[in-house]
Amino acid sequence: MTLPAVEPAHDASFDPASGERTGAVAHSTGAEVGHILDSANRAAPALAALSPAIRQAWIAAAADAVLAVADELVGLARAETGLGVARLEGELNRMAASARFYAGVACEGSYLGASRDDLDGGSTLVRWNIPVGVVAVFGASNFPFGFGIFGHDVASALAAGCPVVVKAHPAHPRLSVRLGQIVRDALLNAGAPEGTFDVVVGFDSGLQLVDSPVVRAVAFTGSQQAGLALVERGARRGIPVFAEMGTVNPVFVTPAAAADRDSIAQGFVDSFTLGAGQFCTKPGLILVPAGHGFAASIAEAVSRVPAAPLLTAGIAAAFARGIGELNPHAAAASAPVKTEAHPVAGYEVSPRTIAVDLAQLTPGSRLLEECFGPVALVVEYDDPAAALAALDRLQPSLAASVFTGGDADTDADLAVAQLTRRVGRVAVNTWPTGVATSWSQQHGGPWPATSRPEATSVGGGGLARFVRPVSLQNATSIQLPLMLQPQNPWKLPRRLNGRLVPFE
């Protein structure tokens, strides 16, 4: 008698355009994950001790290696995500550029917070930031490069001096493993110690990371549900879980901006349908002045957007469910969901908007929660003050936009000031979906946009998640870290007796 073949545990790979299975990647075993964590733990002291410039060289080598096989990687990503080639090429190039940016931020060295005080009585007190140790990264479904295997979280943790173990996202397992192999080989070939970087596959592998005493911080990008579960699990061990989760990201259009109706309508539709509406900064709600035909103009723009596949069968099912939840509240639906009307290929859906009254935006309403995919709420308001008041009832978000009638538009100034208190970033006369990798970027926000409102997952502040301060009192010079030696060998800005001294 022959037992039926049991397929080993794996993440299957699907083509979102057809829904067909195109491959599979075996899950890491518990022993494999344990070995990877041991290696990472052994690598941690070396990474922490080396200068940021040395890590910069490793990271640059990994970026070069990725760019050298860009076509292969974009092909893999396209096959597993259904996203367009141009979009994926752009994302891959930005990933490589961002990695170099974080390495540069590390070299600039402010993130190390080097500080020395001469205390009364002749002793000294120094303080600086040390890497926390091994970091586990859970990337996102929607940015296979930007928030994936060598994305913002990974590069900023490596730049900060932490070994990184990434869990492959089940939405693109083949890309994850291949990209991981390239990055790992490039880092090691450039001189990084074994254990600096690795990838594990499978849900249980992810739990093993979060539960391991070796892992000292977790970075996650994805849904509130998964993010909150990880936060709760990390809290059992008292480790930080930096979860960047989905939010509604409101847009407020002032009455004075009504003259730009059609360009705002078109821009809004372009923004909320970008990547099939699968951006964490997707504008999920627009407040427009009534009586200017905004709703019609938006509906017209939506009707011109072709259907596009969502990333996974699960996301497609959640989108259909979400539309059903939002619709009972809606006065009208502006565009049909193509999947209902006739058979479509794979996980394809058409974009749509849902008209909602201002009065429906009450705390606790489903309307205030993200629906991942190409759907947005359109709210026409009569009274700008009432619309501004509604902004204060919305859930905190990653980002918001305000469209204005120009510099003398006081409605806009009020909206900007008010939204600043509720979101991580306010964009004026531009859409929230573009997130530049820049020193002044804040990609975060109050709960439930993130689990850590003090943190950012994009920009110069990203490294701060992966270090913690220590003080050393009355130490001999040989006990001081290199960065606090008088010669300032790492060329850091430092604080000496309270005075900030940039390196000249």
Add this chain to the structure above:
Amino acid sequence: MTLPAVEPAHDASFDPASGERTGAVAHSTGAEVGHILDSANRAAPALAALSPAIRQAWIAAAADAVLAVADELVGLARAETGLGVARLEGELNRMAASARFYAGVACEGSYLGASRDDLDGGSTLVRWNIPVGVVAVFGASNFPFGFGIFGHDVASALAAGCPVVVKAHPAHPRLSVRLGQIVRDALLNAGAPEGTFDVVVGFDSGLQLVDSPVVRAVAFTGSQQAGLALVERGARRGIPVFAEMGTVNPVFVTPAAAADRDSIAQGFVDSFTLGAGQFCTKPGLILVPAGHGFAASIAEAVSRVPAAPLLTAGIAAAFARGIGELNPHAAAASAPVKTEAHPVAGYEVSPRTIAVDLAQLTPGSRLLEECFGPVALVVEYDDPAAALAALDRLQPSLAASVFTGGDADTDADLAVAQLTRRVGRVAVNTWPTGVATSWSQQHGGPWPATSRPEATSVGGGGLARFVRPVSLQNATSIQLPLMLQPQNPWKLPRRLNGRLVPFE
């Protein structure tokens, strides 16, 4: 028929020296706490908008007001804590000096993280830190001034621009209310808006603070049990609870330091019995080289320390319980607990040490947890390498000390490097109990020393707990915060296109 008189809910005040009840303070009602929170919430935008220099003037006025009634406050504190007058006078003076320090840190302005980038295409991105809103502070039993009503947490939150509501500690309710009144009046007389600062009384009032949507961050100093309960409660709303909790704070004495045996022994005893052993930085464990008579020298020094009252009946009971838990593990007890031998006044106890073998310091052992009060473990080691290995098994701590034989003592260098990875501060040839309020101070540490290893509750970094970053993209100059205007009116260090520019 007359109903029996029911005493309203209150915190009773006791004299630790006698155990006698000396007064009581009524609990705040739910309505009172609600009113205070409403006022605080209304004050938040004004506090956030004003320059740090204006808040500095308020804080200075409050410090002056406290110093003007120092004798009265020290008297109240002495009666409720049993701590010595000289100690309390010093603590009160340091509290006033620390408040001025935090106001100065705010004026220096690095904590605001002001940053501007010119993006491609002519738009700009700015980032700065905004105060989080109302902060609730739960002070400590053991520092009625330093970590109390106008202590480190309160002053740094006010300096950062947050209204503060403090929960009075039940170990010193009369002091809390009186000190709160003085600080509140002084702040308001100096121009601070109603709601800037207030005090509430009672356990339920504390819960009301943590559960209020108005409160955006919590700072706590105290036991692990209470701290973890608050952390868990805050997590339900996604707000940070910065809990600084009790730890063992190990001391490592190298073989080369044995020549200083008697001064080290005396210093150790002075440190672990300071304030009746009720310091969160109390050295609870010393590792000394065997064969040099350290244990005898320490026992001799302990025998000369008089009994002193603990802060509360609850702490005295926990101390007796803790001694009982530690004793089964101990090879010998070096001093009797006076309360067992004969009747003593109030909550008085005698200091003691407990001899422990290196092999007993295993993960999970009760020996690795704090016992609040004048008790410490003494471990004699034969092999420095084995002792260093034991340091890695200890729970993370707020602080640690290393005593060395001088600059060429490599055992010391290894111990310093190793402890740096497990504690918030390593002190060399000095005791952990002194915590200077200084730019380079780190008073924190990995879990379970604190809930937030990235945070410090003393020193220049303390303000960072009470702000969060926001970005503003493409804003008009009128929408930019004052601190990012070209004239730099607040004279801040700023980052311009990635380059740190100190204000000259």
